[in-house]
Amino acid sequence: MTAIGAQVPKLLAHRRPQKSFFETLIRSLIILCVAIAVVLSSISVCDGRWLFARGQLFGLWHFCTVSNGSVLKCVTDLSLAKVEGLSVGVIPIRSMVSFAVVVAIFGLELLMVSQVCEDANARRKWSMGSVFILVSFLLSATGVLSFSILVKDHLTFTGFTLAYWCEFIAAFLFFLNGISGLHINSLTHPRNRVGKI
Numbered sequence: 001m002t003a004i005g006a007q008v009p010k011l012l013a014h015r016r017p018q019k020s021f022f023e024t025l026i027r028s029l030i031i032l033c034v035a036i037a038v039v040l041s042s043i044s045v046c047d048g049r050w051l052f053a054r055g056q057l058f059g060l061w062h063f064c065t066v067s068n069g070s071v072l073k074c075v076t077d078l079s080l081a082k083v084e085g086l087s088v089g090v091i092p093i094r095s096m097v098s099f100a101v102v103v104a105i106f107g108l109e110l111l112m113v114s115q116v117c118e119d120a121n122a123r124r125k126w127s128m129g130s131v132f133i134l135v136s137f138l139l140s141a142t143g144v145l146s147f148s149i150l151v152k153d154h155l156t157f158t159g160f161t162l163a164y165w166c167e168f169i170a171a172f173l174f175f176l177n178g179i180s181g182l183h184i185n186s187l188t189h190p191r192n193r194v195g196k197i
Helices: 003-014 021-047 086-116 121-152 162-188
Strands: 049-053 057-061 061-064 072-073
Touching: 021 086, 021 121, 021 162, 049 162, 086 121, 086 162, 121 162
Parallel strands: none
Antiparallel strands: 049 057, 057 061, 061 072
């Protein structure tokens, strides 16, 4: 047997099995939803104005007041909001939601690479990307919850701004797609059955 003939069975053994149409469709939808969540979270973090209450706008980066002439006056000194712990507590919240976007981008990249590169590690990359998306969910959800606790005395359901709801929806999408990514990977690539003798 020649050297090439000996290597052919090994190459065939390492080939990735063909994916069905529905598996490809579901994985593509997961990637699309994660991309939407990254965009929503990025917009929310960059804007940062999450709560409007009693003529005041509370945010991650600014505190704003609305004057009689409907002119918005914003300052970066959050201690002027006179909310206990806001100026200090918002610092880790900024870090968490910003880091959530970064981690989600890395996760999205791994998901996309796993579908483009047909190699033996594609499913491992997909699993790692899904885990990154779940980490993004934990960070963004913690940030949203922490902000709500900080401004609990000013909370009204209608006071939450569109930027806040963008982050809330992004956190939900991160969770949904992270879990779905891990689940579809386990369904289409079950662990090797050991124990059958």
